[in-house]
Amino acid sequence: MKQKYMLxxxxxxxxxxxxxxxxxxxxxxxxxxxxxxxxxxxxFLAGFVYRVMGWASSAVPFxxxxxxGQQKSLPWIKQNRIDNPDTTAGVFVRMxxxxxxxxxxxxxxxxxxxxxxxxxxxxxxxxFLWLGALAFHYSFLTVLLRHLxxxxxxVPACIKVVEYFDGIIQVGLPIVMLSGFLxxxxxxxxxxxxxxxxxxxxxxxxxxxFPLFLIIGIAVTGIFMRYFTKVDILxxxxxxxxxxxxxxxxxxxxxxxxxxxxxxxxILFAYIPVSKLxxxxxxxxxxxRNMANNTRMKRHINPWNYDVDIxxxxxxxxxxxDKMIDAGLPVDKKE
Amino acid sequence: xxxxLKPDELLDKVDHSPASGSWMDTTVQIRxxxxxxAAKPESLETLSAPxxxxxxxxxxxxxxxxxxxxxxxxGIKERLEKFRTFKIFMDVCVRCGACADKCHxxxxxxxxxxxxxxxxxxLRSVYRNDFTTAGKILSKIPGGEKLGGGRPMTVEVLKQWxxxxxxxxxxxxxxxxxxxxxxxxxxxIMGRELLNLLxxxxxxxxxxxxxxxxxxxxxxxxxxxFKDMLDFFTEDIEEITGVNVEPQFNVKGADxxxxxxxxxxxxxxxxxxxxxxxxxxxxxKDKYDLNxxxxxxxxxxxxxxxxxxxxxxxxxxxxxxxxxxxxxxKWILGGECGHMWRVINQYMDTMNGPADFLxxxxxPITGTKFENAKxxxxxxxxxxxxxxxxxxKLELDKSRNSNRVMTFHDSCNPARGMGLLDEPRYCIQNVxxxxxxxxxxxxxxxxxxxxxxxxxxxxENIELRMxxxxxxxxxxxxxxxxxxxxxxxxxxxxxxxxxxxxxxxWVPEVEVYGVHELVGNALILPGEKKRxxxxxxxxxxxxxxxxx
Numbered sequence: 001m002k003q004k005y006m007l008x009x010x011x012x013x014x015x016x017x018x019x020x021x022x023x024x025x026x027x028x029x030x031x032x033x034x035x036x037x038x039x040x041x042x043x044f045l046a047g048f049v050y051r052v053m054g055w056a057s058s059a060v061p062f063x064x065x066x067x068x069g070q071q072k073s074l075p076w077i078k079q080n081r082i083d084n085p086d087t088t089a090g091v092f093v094r095m096x097x098x099x100x101x102x103x104x105x106x107x108x109x110x111x112x113x114x115x116x117x118x119x120x121x122x123x124x125x126x127x128f129l130w131l132g133a134l135a136f137h138y139s140f141l142t143v144l145l146r147h148l149x150x151x152x153x154x155v156p157a158c159i160k161v162v163e164y165f166d167g168i169i170q171v172g173l174p175i176v177m178l179s180g181f182l183x184x185x186x187x188x189x190x191x192x193x194x195x196x197x198x199x200x201x202x203x204x205x206x207x208x209x210f211p212l213f214l215i216i217g218i219a220v221t222g223i224f225m226r227y228f229t230k231v232d233i234l235x236x237x238x239x240x241x242x243x244x245x246x247x248x249x250x251x252x253x254x255x256x257x258x259x260x261x262x263x264x265x266x267i268l269f270a271y272i273p274v275s276k277l278x279x280x281x282x283x284x285x286x287x288x289r290n291m292a293n294n295t296r297m298k299r300h301i302n303p304w305n306y307d308v309d310i311x312x313x314x315x316x317x318x319x320x321x322d323k324m325i326d327a328g329l330p331v332d333k334k335e
Numbered sequence: 336x337x338x339x340l341k342p343d344e345l346l347d348k349v350d351h352s353p354a355s356g357s358w359m360d361t362t363v364q365i366r367x368x369x370x371x372x373a374a375k376p377e378s379l380e381t382l383s384a385p386x387x388x389x390x391x392x393x394x395x396x397x398x399x400x401x402x403x404x405x406x407x408x409x410g411i412k413e414r415l416e417k418f419r420t421f422k423i424f425m426d427v428c429v430r431c432g433a434c435a436d437k438c439h440x441x442x443x444x445x446x447x448x449x450x451x452x453x454x455x456x457x458l459r460s461v462y463r464n465d466f467t468t469a470g471k472i473l474s475k476i477p478g479g480e481k482l483g484g485g486r487p488m489t490v491e492v493l494k495q496w497x498x499x500x501x502x503x504x505x506x507x508x509x510x511x512x513x514x515x516x517x518x519x520x521x522x523x524i525m526g527r528e529l530l531n532l533l534x535x536x537x538x539x540x541x542x543x544x545x546x547x548x549x550x551x552x553x554x555x556x557x558x559x560x561f562k563d564m565l566d567f568f569t570e571d572i573e574e575i576t577g578v579n580v581e582p583q584f585n586v587k588g589a590d591x592x593x594x595x596x597x598x599x600x601x602x603x604x605x606x607x608x609x610x611x612x613x614x615x616x617x618x619x620k621d622k623y624d625l626n627x628x629x630x631x632x633x634x635x636x637x638x639x640x641x642x643x644x645x646x647x648x649x650x651x652x653x654x655x656x657x658x659x660x661x662x663x664x665k666w667i668l669g670g671e672c673g674h675m676w677r678v679i680n681q682y683m684d685t686m687n688g689p690a691d692f693l694x695x696x697x698x699p700i701t702g703t704k705f706e707n708a709k710x711x712x713x714x715x716x717x718x719x720x721x722x723x724x725x726x727x728k729l730e731l732d733k734s735r736n737s738n739r740v741m742t743f744h745d746s747c748n749p750a751r752g753m754g755l756l757d758e759p760r761y762c763i764q765n766v767x768x769x770x771x772x773x774x775x776x777x778x779x780x781x782x783x784x785x786x787x788x789x790x791x792x793x794x795e796n797i798e799l800r801m802x803x804x805x806x807x808x809x810x811x812x813x814x815x816x817x818x819x820x821x822x823x824x825x826x827x828x829x830x831x832x833x834x835x836x837x838x839x840x841w842v843p844e845v846e847v848y849g850v851h852e853l854v855g856n857a858l859i860l861p862g863e864k865k866r867x868x869x870x871x872x873x874x875x876x877x878x879x880x881x882x883x
Contacts, residue, residue, distance in 0.1 A: 279427040
């Protein structure tokens with residue numbers, strides 16, 4: 001049981017050490033700072049496109065949305081246009097809610113069974129997975145957007161707006177950016193769930209712990225650099241702008257912690273296309289959510305539909321004709 | 336059945352905490368009471384299905400073809416290309432666990448492999464090992480498989496598949512809660528298709544499929560016997576109402592072809608629902624001259640092919656359009672059935688359409704166009720009846736059902752594969768006075784399965800069925816205790832059989848009724864005599880003491 005998370009934890013720690021020691025000890029800044037990030041971004045882009053194309057190349061033979069509300073029916077029956085959409089507009093709203101607000105997860109309940117006189121099964125609303133997931137994804141997005149400041153010069157106004165709101169509590173110097181801590185907190189919560197919730201622990205694979213540890217590692221190194229070791233921010237920007245403009249340079253005075261951070265981010269990027277993290281692309285293509293429930297209104301075409309043998313009425317009547325005639329049932333052929 | 340578990344013993348076994356260790360290391364223990372018997376070779380032969388043979392799930396040797404691994408591998412490969420659902424659902428699960436306690440079989444058995452996520456992982460683990468880049472690389476490193484969660488396809492894995500894909504009723508409840516819409520029904524459908532490539536069906540599916548193909552319905556009722564059954568109902572109804580409601584069969588040029596599951600013709604209490612249909616059609620004939628015909632050829636609404644493979648589903652379903660075309664009707668009306676309606680709503684037109692020989696369905700009595708069925712041209716009977724009631728076209732005496740304190744069980748497929756939720760409720764509320772909903776987490780799109788769907792309504796797996804029935808029964812018991820509910824309404828033939836067993840086991844004070852049985856009780860036929868009993872020949876409310 002333990003090895004399911006001890007192995008990924010050790011793995012992430014080793015990755016950190018590898019980059020840290022590689023830079024501090026062997027002076028391999030060029031490798032961890034230039035070769036790996038470029039390779040990772042390439043792997044990410046190519047892999048992501050390859051996976052999405054792979055899904056898109058599979059056929060959608062049937063229109064099988066999961067309907068979660070009243071269908072379009074008689075004019076006086078109120079349809080649930082979002083959870084049981086019959087139009088593209090309805091599907092669009094359903095998908096927006098699913099992608100941005102995790103609507104299905106919002107429904108989550110927790111079942112409990114009391115073995116006593118009443119033997120009642122009860123279901124209570126379970127909001128924490130939804131909250132944790134939402135906090136995790138949105139803080140991650142914010143952190144990502146904030147980091148664009150390192151790759152763009154001048155920094156676009158919209159990024160500054162994000163930063164402004166992220167630092168709105170105006171505590172400390174440098175100002176505390178909420179998203180970083182929220183990301184760390186949410187990732188730790190999701191990790192705790194995986195370890196301590198019996199059911200979730202039972203279903204979890206090593207591959208479920210690895211990205212969590214990796215993201216925790218990224219968040220921790222990032223927070224350390226910003227608030228504690230106070231990384232040379234100008235040096236970092238020189239470096240990142242070099243990457244962004246394809247004129248990579250290795251600045252002076254930026255240490256191993258930074259390269260470990262960059263290395264783990266690179267691993268994460270490269271890991272996305274070969275892992276469950278592809279759910280970010282998959283959700284858009286999920287046929288149970290992105291299709292309208294209107295198959296009875298509008299015929300759906302199966303691209304590989306083929307003819308099959310059926311037992312025809314003629315064969316049926318040939319088989320049962322005498323019995324049918326005796327029973328007074330109409331037949332096509334009397335003899 | 337003497338060794339059947341008592342409800343209390345079953346409840347003692349409910350434990351939702353999984354054991355420690357990894358599920359991948361567990362070996363499957365195929366247990367009597369849980370598994371269903373293997374398909375008989377004769378039944379597989381009818382449709383020329385592969386590898387028909389006598390075999391026993393409890394034996395070590397399942398008599399698999401020599402190249403079975405290759406068959407499975409190619410089968411997965413083909414389906415990944417043909418079904419985007421399958422490919423995406425293999426790839427995107429993050430194992431968040433939201434589905435884990437949504438499955439009635441998990442809630443009732445506590446078997447962790449009945450958590451929907453693990454049911455899918457049974458297949459996913461092999462997929463990862465054989466079809467993903469990461470899995471292929473990791474499988475070459477010693478111990479690497481475990482890191483990626485892959486495992487090679489072995490006989491042990493195959494047995495696990497068989498055991499657990501026949502412990503899923505394809506009810507889709509888990510898919511409501513999945514943030515990516517992963518549908519375990521779809522995964523079970525693929526799993527069963529793959530198993531069928533090796534001749535590993537269960538008999539409770541294979542034999543009805545064979546019957547349906549040859550004889551026109553799952554129960555293998557031959558045309559004359561089918562007519563006999565309905566004649567017998569006609570006699571009963573005449574005794575109760577004084578009106579002869581004789582139905583017509585295979586009539587060319589009728590307005591509407593009516594198709595319902597054969598369970599309604601054969602199995603109590605579905606038979607009373609069938610009598611309800613007959614009374615309704617007689618009423619519409621006399622009052623409005625509407626001609627409805629039954630068919631002995633297309634005498635099955637249900638489709639156990641759906642639980643076998645997409646191809647088998649298509650082969651059985653084809654009869655509906657073929658018969659409608661042969662008879663030259665305007666459109667098709669479908670009876671109360673669960674999975675039948677998922678097939679009609681989401682598959683039929685695509686598989687066997689276009690139905691350009693039929694007319695866009697219009698209710699000739701009310702003039703209502705059934706816009707939602709204009710391509711498939713098949714209307715659900717509760718849509719039809721609700722429309723008639725709304726327009727005041729039915730004369731109803733609700734008091735005849737006043738002893739029924741109702742609740743309504745949403746059948747999985749009409750709920751989550753269609754969204755037919757308010758039509759049956761409208762019908763019930765217009766023929767009954769007392770209606771109470773079960774708790775909201777157990778109805779509509781969150782409804783719990785009866786525990787016997789998707790071909791699992793056999794006798795030998797009764798422990799599984801009653802365990803899977805627990806969440807539904809628990810909610811029924813809740814409204815029984817709180818509101819005195821004594822009647823569970825439903826619109827599914829499997830439900831009518833399965834829920835009756837469920838109630839007998841868990842809530843014996845509650846009886847199961849089809850919606851159209853209630854309609855049949857309430858509907859006042861032109862020229863009927865004063866009714867003293869309901870369709871079950873039990874005294875109507877207020878008539879209990881009238882001794883003739």
